Amino acid sequence: VEETLVLIKPDGVARNLTGEILRRIEAKGYQLVDIKLVEPSLELLAAHYEEHQGKPFYEPLVEFMQSGPVVAIRIAGNRVIEGFRSLAGTTDPTGAAPGTIRGDLGRDWGLKVQQNLVHGSDSPESAQRELGLWFG
Numbered sequence: 001v002e003e004t005l006v007l008i009k010p011d012g013v014a015r016n017l018t019g020e021i022l023r024r025i026e027a028k029g030y031q032l033v034d035i036k037l038v039e040p041s042l043e044l045l046a047a048h049y050e051e052h053q054g055k056p057f058y059e060p061l062v063e064f065m066q067s068g069p070v071v072a073i074r075i076a077g078n079r080v081i082e083g084f085r086s087l088a089g090t091t092d093p094t095g096a097a098p099g100t101i102r103g104d105l106g107r108d109w110g111l112k113v114q115q116n117l118v119h120g121s122d123s124p125e126s127a128q129r130e131l132g133l134w135f136g
């Protein structure tokens with residue numbers, strides 16, 4: 001069965017939305033396989049966001065991801081990678097569809113980084129890579 005990595009980013013944890021986000025994952029029918037609260041190191045974030053190194057939002061992104069604890073979650077289900085990205089909504093929370101995590105719970109806070117509550121792996125290759133980074 002397929003697995004993916006979900007992160008509840010520091011904004012989601014700080015706003016006490018962990019339960020609400022877990023509720024949506026469980027209500028959709030996906031299985032929680034593993035979960036932990038993490039304070040990610042610079043090394044972990046550099047590896048996780050490897051593809052964004054050099055982009056203008058990279059440094060604000062890493063700083064944001066170190067601004068508080070993150071909840072790392074391993075979830076499983078048929079087509080869970082696609083399914084969670086659909087639950088999350090588009091990257092920019094302002095335009096994310098109502099009904100999605102980002103569309104219902106997120107907004108633009110006028111910062112250099114999009115504080116968009118969650119991360120979900122975007123392909124089977126990145127899911128394997130990211131689950132290895134966060135869960136070993």
Ligand code: ATP
Nearest residue numbers: 057061090091112113114115116118119120121122
């Ligand atoms: P995630 O990978 O976190 O699920 P995503 O796949 O929708 O989100 P990516 O393109 O992988 O987005 O970008 C990673 C993260 O970097 C985004 O979730 C967002 O927090 C931030 N980000 C991406 N693009 C921008 C941008 N243009 N300006 C500010 N922040 C951005």
